[in-house]
Amino acid sequence: xxxxxxxxxxxxxxxxxxxxxxxxxxxxEAGRRVGIVDDNATLGGQIWRGESEAGSxxxxxxxxxxxxxxxxxxxxxxxxxxxxxxxxxxxxxxxxLSYEKLILATGARERFLPFPGWTLPNVMGAGGLQxxxxxxxxxxxxxxxxxxxxxxxxxxxxxLSQHGAEIEMICEQASWTSLAWFSVALLAQPSKIFxxxxxxxxxxxxxxxxxxxxxxxxxxxxVESVTISRRGKLETIPCDYLACGFHLVPNIEVPVVLGCExxxxxxxxxxxxxxxxxxxxxxxxxTGIGGVELSLIEGEIAGLAAxxxxxxxxxxxxxxxxxxxxxxxxxxxxRLRSELTNLPQPETIVCRCEDVRYSHLRDHISWRAAxxxxxxxxxxxxxxxxxxxxxFLFKWNPDxxxxxIFPARIESLAGLxxxxxxxxxxxxxxx
Amino acid sequence: xxxxxxxxxxxxxxxxxxxxxDEFSRRGMRVAVVDCEMVGSGATATGMGHIVAMDDSNAxxxxxxxxxxxxxTLRPELPEDVEYDQCGTIWVAAxxxxxxxxxRKRDYYGQREVPTEVLDSRTLLRLEPNLRPGLAGGLLVxxxxxxxxxxxxxxxxxRAQKRGATFHxxxxxxxxxxxxxxxxxxxxxxxxxxxxAAGAGAGHLTPGVEIKKRKGHLVITDRYAGxxxxxxxxxxxxxSAHSISSDSVAFNVQPRRTGQIxxxxxxxxxxxxxxxxxxxxxxxxxxxxxYLPGLAQMSAIRTWTGFRAATPDKLPFIGPWPVDKSLxxxxxxxxxxxxxxxxxxxxxxxxxxGTKPEIPIEPYLPSRVAKEHAHV
Numbered sequence: 001x002x003x004x005x006x007x008x009x010x011x012x013x014x015x016x017x018x019x020x021x022x023x024x025x026x027x028x029e030a031g032r033r034v035g036i037v038d039d040n041a042t043l044g045g046q047i048w049r050g051e052s053e054a055g056s057x058x059x060x061x062x063x064x065x066x067x068x069x070x071x072x073x074x075x076x077x078x079x080x081x082x083x084x085x086x087x088x089x090x091x092x093x094x095x096x097l098s099y100e101k102l103i104l105a106t107g108a109r110e111r112f113l114p115f116p117g118w119t120l121p122n123v124m125g126a127g128g129l130q131x132x133x134x135x136x137x138x139x140x141x142x143x144x145x146x147x148x149x150x151x152x153x154x155x156x157x158x159x160l161s162q163h164g165a166e167i168e169m170i171c172e173q174a175s176w177t178s179l180a181w182f183s184v185a186l187l188a189q190p191s192k193i194f195x196x197x198x199x200x201x202x203x204x205x206x207x208x209x210x211x212x213x214x215x216x217x218x219x220x221x222x223v224e225s226v227t228i229s230r231r232g233k234l235e236t237i238p239c240d241y242l243a244c245g246f247h248l249v250p251n252i253e254v255p256v257v258l259g260c261e262x263x264x265x266x267x268x269x270x271x272x273x274x275x276x277x278x279x280x281x282x283x284x285x286x287t288g289i290g291g292v293e294l295s296l297i298e299g300e301i302a303g304l305a306a307x308x309x310x311x312x313x314x315x316x317x318x319x320x321x322x323x324x325x326x327x328x329x330x331x332x333x334x335r336l337r338s339e340l341t342n343l344p345q346p347e348t349i350v351c352r353c354e355d356v357r358y359s360h361l362r363d364h365i366s367w368r369a370a371x372x373x374x375x376x377x378x379x380x381x382x383x384x385x386x387x388x389x390x391x392f393l394f395k396w397n398p399d400x401x402x403x404x405i406f407p408a409r410i411e412s413l414a415g416l417x418x419x420x421x422x423x424x425x426x427x428x429x430x431x
Numbered sequence: 432x433x434x435x436x437x438x439x440x441x442x443x444x445x446x447x448x449x450x451x452x453d454e455f456s457r458r459g460m461r462v463a464v465v466d467c468e469m470v471g472s473g474a475t476a477t478g479m480g481h482i483v484a485m486d487d488s489n490a491x492x493x494x495x496x497x498x499x500x501x502x503x504t505l506r507p508e509l510p511e512d513v514e515y516d517q518c519g520t521i522w523v524a525a526x527x528x529x530x531x532x533x534x535r536k537r538d539y540y541g542q543r544e545v546p547t548e549v550l551d552s553r554t555l556l557r558l559e560p561n562l563r564p565g566l567a568g569g570l571l572v573x574x575x576x577x578x579x580x581x582x583x584x585x586x587x588x589x590r591a592q593k594r595g596a597t598f599h600x601x602x603x604x605x606x607x608x609x610x611x612x613x614x615x616x617x618x619x620x621x622x623x624x625x626x627x628a629a630g631a632g633a634g635h636l637t638p639g640v641e642i643k644k645r646k647g648h649l650v651i652t653d654r655y656a657g658x659x660x661x662x663x664x665x666x667x668x669x670x671s672a673h674s675i676s677s678d679s680v681a682f683n684v685q686p687r688r689t690g691q692i693x694x695x696x697x698x699x700x701x702x703x704x705x706x707x708x709x710x711x712x713x714x715x716x717x718x719x720x721x722y723l724p725g726l727a728q729m730s731a732i733r734t735w736t737g738f739r740a741a742t743p744d745k746l747p748f749i750g751p752w753p754v755d756k757s758l759x760x761x762x763x764x765x766x767x768x769x770x771x772x773x774x775x776x777x778x779x780x781x782x783x784x785g786t787k788p789e790i791p792i793e794p795y796l797p798s799r800v801a802k803e804h805a806h807v
Contacts, residue, residue: 001727079709081709082709354689365469366469368469368472369469369472372469372471372472372476372581373512373581373582373585374512375689378733379732380653380654380730380732382732382733402707402733402734402735403707403733403734404731404732404733404734407653407730407731407732408730408731409727409728409729409730409731410650410652410694410716410719410720410726410727410728410729410730410731411716411720411727411728413650413712413713413716413731413734414712414713414716414717414720414727415713415717416716416717416720416727
């Protein structure tokens with residue numbers, strides 16, 4: 001049986017990426033009792049995961065966090081049993097975390113779009129493949145095609161190339177015209193987009209092709225080649241891996257469950273990063289995809305505001321505004337082109353958990369109708385993959401998030417854990 | 432819409448409304464179905480889909496058993512996605528006192544030609560090795576089944592549609608009666624017969640119909656193929672499920688064809704919001720873990736709630752509403768709507784077409800509670 005532990009915080013931060021770290025640092029340095037909870041063993045979120053190079057921005061922030069006095073907790077938030085309490089699960093521990101102020105910095109995930117062969121082994125998320133290489137997957141001599149859209153593709157290609165992979169091509173669906181601004185910005189200020197990457201150097205010699213996207217991956221047991229639509233022509237490229245991602249989707253499940261107002265797929269916040277729910281703040285990607293620098297500033301503002309340091313928080317508004325403009329342009333640049341809705345064939349699987357094919361989905365009128373009739377989105381990933389895909393393919397709006405926020409052990413939901421009071425089961429009229 | 436002519440308008444596209452549309456169209460009547468949402472999206476979407484012969488009263492048994500046999504007849508036609516699986520129910524007896532109830536139940540079913548088998552402690556564990564040791568035994572009811580209700584409702588609606596029935600989905604109804612159904616957008620559909628099959632919402636539609644919402648919680652796990660083989664229900668269920676006044680939980684779990692386990696059940700009055708109640712949820716899961724300790728370590732992927740349409744005497748309303756000649760009710764099925772949908776449709780259409788029903792219909796007639804309204 002798992003153990004149960006209770007802790008109280010003045011400020012609880014959910015998410016240990018840049019936004020969460022900055023929020024926790026600012027609130028703790030202002031003298032608040034702060035807890036920061038993340039489901040990964042190492043801090044930094046998806047973007048900084050495992051980066052420890054001395055002097056990097058990531059290590060500066062994590063160092064500052066460690067000396068700020070904030071408690072670092074490992075666990076995955078899965079349920080809110082009562083107001084101002086969240087439950088987090090980790091290994092054999094359930095933590096009951098109560099708070100006065102809550103800062104949600106839950107980050108983003110990659111968007112996947114279904115195309116024939118996308119479920120073959122070694123077709124992976126771009127960020128996902130990078131994470132596996134960080135964990136030791138050897139890349140020496142492996143041929144990799146990087147495809148999809150967004151600045152992450154360049155960062156991943158650079159990283160994989162550094163680790164010995166042969167990048168066959170970077171296929172970016174955006175057009176040259178929409179990329180023009182981005183390339184200028186990238187050359188001028190690469191740090192704005194990628195912390196810690198010296199992209200210009202790393203990407204030398206790699207074929208970068210705009211107006212290109214994957215239409216099929218093929219292979220017997222794993223991917224052997226990918227067919228690319230490139231400037232209107234099909235081209236087949238042999239490869240060992242296809243690293244694929246279509247930009248990012250904000251993780252808004254926790255804000256949704258807490259009842260925060262959502263606007264265009266993001267948590268709506270005011271100047272002080274406050275959501276529509278009292279005492280709940282939100283910072284970073286869940287308020288709109290904007291990258292590391294914007295996440296840091298939003299985190300700082302949220303942390304300061306939660307600690308009552310309104311004047312200091314306000315002094316950062318100007319900087320945030322500039323970064324938000326940049327984020328908006330980023331968003332426009334990498335907007336998905338409508339041709340991508342034609343990628344799936346009738347037999348292409350859209351929902352991997354429940355094996356639901358495109359032909360079974362296309363005639364439904366809504367996400368809920370499709371869910372009820374086909375089980376799309378009802379599997380273990382709780383619709384995190386097929387939800388954003390079908391939102392793009394069919395313009396469906398995913399309906400409410402149902403608890404648990406992440407899959408959790410029955411005993412954790414039942415309160416059947418360690419030191420908690422074991423209430424006797426009072427079945428009315430039972431035995 | 433107002434110019435189309437129909438014999439019947441069914442309000443509600445849940446499993447009961449779908450079964451009615453199917454049955455009316457089978458008898459050659461022109462049917463329209465109206466629903467504020469979509470097919471099978473209310474209690475049909477949130478229930479367990481247990482096709483069960485229940486013996487709480489003779490009337491309840493007659494309706495559930497008749498309907499179960501209709502499902503068995505329909506079975507060869509059901510598409511794969513309905514996932515009809517005759518896995519059987521085991522009523523689990525925790526102690527010797529409950530074993531007495533097992534024997535009573537066996538006799539009751541036996542006299543009515545429902546095949547059952549009494550299980551001793553050892554046989555119970557052989558059939559369901561993940562139950563905790565030390566349970567007294569149980570009763571296996573072999574012909575009970577499970578299915579996936581939204582696809583079953585869809586199948587029935589599609590059959591009706593092929594016979595010419597029309598659907599008006601996403602259309603909230605303002606009021607119904609006196610030979611017409613009026614939508615909130617002002618449009619109307621008229622017909623000689625209006626069927627209120629609006630489930631827990633039936634009372635709003637027809638003032639005077641006494642339907643209460645009875646909230647339930649369910650949890651579904653990730654896939655654990657082979658963990659469970661039968662629908663398992665504690666014998667205390669009968670008592671707890673039908674205790675009218677207070678909140679209750681009972682051990683009631685179902686194996687899905689996917690290998691997932693559906694865990695119930697709870698009953699609450701007066702809770703009209705959809706949110707999961709963490710206290711009830713915890714009690715319900717604790718109860719389930721008492722019987723199946725292995726559940727504790729399993730991964731829950733979703734919890735949800737739904738509303739049963741409960742009547743004061745625990746039997747549905749099937750038949751004419753005495754104060755309005757055009758209005759018929761097919762609602763109030765509490766937790767048995769999936770099971771009894773087919774029989775409900777049969778005996779309702781029998782009444783309307785003057786056919787002799789196969790079971791006595793008096794216990795289900797709305798007039799049993801509507802007498803006071805009739806004289807107003």
